[in-house]
Amino acid sequence: MDTPLRVLFVAASAADVEPLLEELGRAGHEVSSKVVGNVAEMKTAIGSLPGLAYVDRELAETQLRRERRRARRALRDSESRFRTLAETASDAILTADCEGRIVFANRAAEQVFGHPVAAIVGRRIERLVPGILALATGASEGAPAGDGPAGERVGLHASGREIPLELSIRSLTRNGRRFATVVARDVTERRNAERALRESEARKSAMIEAALDAILSIDAGGRILEFNAAAERMFGYARSDVLGKSMAELLIPPSLRERHHREMAQHLATGEAPIFGKTLETTAMRSDGTEFPIELTVTRLPSDGPPVFTGYIHDLSDRRRAESALKESEQKLRTLVTNVPAVLFALDRHGVFTHSEGKGLESLGLKPGEAVGKSVWELYRRYPDVLEHIRRALSGDAHTATVRLGEIFFETRYAPYSDPDGSVMGVIGIATDVTEQRRADQAVRSSETRYRTLFERNLAGVFRSTLEGRILECNESFARIFGYASPAEAIHKPALDFYLRPGDRKTFLTRLSERHHLTNYEMCARRRDGTPVWVLENATLVEGPDGDHSLIEGTVIDITERKRAEEQVKHLAFHDALTGLPNRLLLNDRLTVALAQAHRSRQKVATLHLDLDRFKVINDSLGHTVGDELLRRVAERLRACVREGDTVARLGGDEFVILVSRISSDGDAETIARKILSAIRLPFAVEQRDFFLTTSLGVSLYPTDGVDAETLLQSADTAMYRAKEQGRDNYQLYAPAMNARAAERLSLENRLRQALQKDELVLHYQPIVDLRNGRVRGAEALLRWRHPERGLLPPAEFITLAEISGLISPIGRWVLETACAQMREWQALGNPRFTMSVNLSPRQFLQADLVSQVARALSSSGVDAGSLDLEITESNAMENAEITVNTLWELRRLGVGISMDDFGTGYSSLNYLKRFPIDRVKLDQSFVRDVVTNPEDAAIVRAVIAMAHTLKLVVTAEGVENEDQLAFLRQNRCDEMQGFLFSPPVEPAEFPKLLTRRQPLPAIA
Secondary structure, eight states: OOSOEEEEEEOSSGGGTHHHHHHHHHTTOOEEEEEESSHHHHHHHHHHSTTOEEOOHHHHHHHHHHHHHHHHHHHHHHHHHHHHHHHHOSSEEEEEETTSBEEEEOHHHHHHHSSOHHHHTTSBGGGTSTTHHHHHHOSSTTOOOOOEEEEEEEEEOTTSOEEEEEEEEEEEEETTEEEEEEEEEEOHHHHHHHHHHHHHHHHHHHHHHHOSSEEEEEETTOBEEEEOHHHHHHHOOOHHHHTTSBHHHHHSOHHHHHHHHHHHHHHHHHOOOSSBTOEEEEEEEOTTSOEEEEEEEEEEEOOSSSOEEEEEEEEOHHHHHHHHHHHHHOTTSOOSOSOOOEEEEEEETTSBEEEEESGGGGGGTOOTTTTTTSBHHHHTTTOHHHHHHHHHHHTTOOEEEEEEETTEEEEEEEEEEEOTTSOEEEEEEEEEEOHHHHHHHHHHHHHHHHHHHHHHHHSOOEEEEETTSBEEEEOHHHHHHTTOSSHHHHHTSBGGGGBSSHHHHHHHHHHHHHHSEEEEEEEEEEOTTSOEEEEEEEEEEEEETTEEEEEEEEEEEEOHHHHHHHHHHHHHHTBOTTTOOBOHHHHHHHHHHHHHHHHHHTOEEEEEEEEETTHHHHHHHHOHHHHHHHHHHHHHHHHHHSOTTSEEEEEETTEEEEEEEEEOSHHHHHHHHHHHHHHHHSOEEETTEEEOOOEEEEEEEETTTOSSHHHHHHHHHHHHHHHHHTTSSOEEEOOTHHHHHHHHHHHHHHHHHHHTTTTOEEEEEEEEEETTTOBEEEEEEEEEEEETTTEEEOGGGTHHHHHHHTTHHHHHHHHHHHHHHHHHHHHTTTOTTOEEEEEOOHHHHTOTTHHHHHHHHHHHHTOOGGGEEEEEEHHHHHHTHHHHHHHHHHHHHHTOEEEEEEETSSOOOHHHHHHSOOSEEEEOHHHHTTTTTOHHHHHHHHHHHHHHHHTTOEEEEEOOOSHHHHHHHHHTTOOEEESTTTOOOBOTTTHHHHTTOBOOOOOOO
């Protein structure tokens, strides 16, 4: 109650009202009383004691009973509220009497202590929370009980395990008895979280300190917040000297600071990260102002507060020095290491991964975090050395080791971390992938070993000798160079024994006495077994026991290998590396000598220039490995065709020149030429396959066709081109008229190179007529050259030249694109099924990008692939049948039609004809021309038509010029015809008129 109850009792004595006063006190009233004996005294008391009220005893007892009922209700309400709060509380609530006996426990106590409530009530509280009684009731009898938070204590669970508890105690007295209410909160999870946090911080700190690379953190203002031990070593600053200071001013060179500030400001303003999260190479600055190369990775740490950036810095100085050293010692080696990815990991005390990240995981085929939760004993059971390092680390041994995982090497730093009691909680580590570095180191070591071996073999020993030739001392290298087992054995030999000729020693001493020293003096000496050895000697006259200049001190280096190498270099300079034949330089030299000898002896000299026919097809289709082997085999056969004194040289590619000296007549040169042609025609067995080659050969003779080397070679080259024009696989003797032909060919080639640019190439179109209805089914595009001087030239005049010069590729692309565009124009005139036939040259058909050329032409013109018909000659198809099959199927998958032109004139294989995905065959006009008068041609035409129809192929007859030919073809069920009977090839402007014409067709008997 807020104010004390002041009561005046009228009673005989105070003993009469004491029981009433005790009841009021138990009801919670603070009562002050005065006992008076009569009314007069009462009035006097009322007057002298303000605030007192007169209370009649009966009225007081009534009031007291009312107060008792109210108190009991309040007590029940209070107890109800207490129990409700206690039962819903998540903390355990225990009430114990002064003897420590628990009189109340809520349900949360069951969860905390593992006993049911019924088993807790009546139990001594000390059995649940040892030592709590002293805190709750006082340490000794009469000591005041503690109130409020009581800190943390250890409780006991029913299972026997200890429970960390946070306690709060309230004491109270009821009916004269003292009680204590204890609120206990289980803080096990909080303890675990705190321990995990400490472990994480310990791992992080150990990881940072164990890192081989510098790690530092900065805030948004560029001030350094963290600086690990590697950073101290790298930059030369103590940690205490840099914390809180500007990174840019201390670590970034002046030339890069403005860029750093600009990029940092851009990131803070826009969120863009031009460098953050990336690995780049740049330059840093040490405390002494020196700059050095680094590899830098900058990341922004996730934080709700101000941004914090962490930089991982790897000093590239050692790598750059290693790269420089390697480049000087062996230029063939690549840069050792450009990036060293690392793996950061952490293990708990049981060897289970709790952390795993870093770019180095990629080399293991893992993703960040993929190993977390897995046991190292399971993952690396195949690598006992790795497990041994883990055991050492878990026992508290921090160390660095290089381990091998399969083909990958890691340089790993193992660092155990401990709890406050010093017990190892786990291991953190950083592993750097040093596979490339090890490979590079191995390469360096291999290179150093090679150079060391070369040094030991050539850079020889040290010696001291008298002028008379007595060797006083020498090292093992000196003895080894001259073939002696030991220096002691060499010392007993006179100096004269080391010279190949006695006069060499005299020459050496004369030169030495004149200059008192010799530098890089080359001499061919003698080994113990009498074999020569080239040495490079440096010698000096020095003072000896007999006075000044009485002793010789020097070094000798074995340069025998260098001498041999020089000879080899000379050989390579004048010989072809592939075949070992003389090259152009040596050929010119030998030809010049041969001409001089022939001039003196009045004999003849022949030069034969040969070029392998269509050799490029083999290189393009079967690869240079087969091509190179064929060239070596050709070289062997050519050497076998001439005498030992003659020269077979390779000029390059598939061109060879043979120099034959001392011949008496032109017939001797022709005999050799025929022998060479026959030898080349024989099959070449390469990689279990037979290859058939031919060659075109030109012959020039001294002095008839030239009196100097250049003229003779040019004449032979001109004759060789004449042989190619004559159909290849033959030889031609040079004739002066060939020069005019060669000049004409060169001029024509130069003009042809400009023909495309100047729009001199045109297409004419010859109709293809369907013999079922006489209508034009399509057209064949035929190339023409409108030469400004010679007029309209047919393909026979320039196609071979275009193939030889390589111009066929751009010309072929132009023909494809132009023909497809023209086809689209004529289809738009109301002829949607109109088709266009385009011839492919042999060289064009073998191009690797032929299919893509056709696809581009179709795409740019917008016509359907089925409207285009590509024609290849029978001889071209069968020359490289396997390649042809593959190419034709690729074209067929594209959707275009395939025709075999000039059918019957080549050497068809019916087996391949069956495999080729062709749609039609075109009868060559040589059969059609005499089909009416020549029974053999008629039989061939009938057989081809019958065979083609059996294979479901369309037959087109070329060169139809009269009605009799047409009637024969119709009679024998030929499908289509093409020829002057209907129309010759016409220009594009004339062709639309032919689309409406029909060919009158004779009746079929």
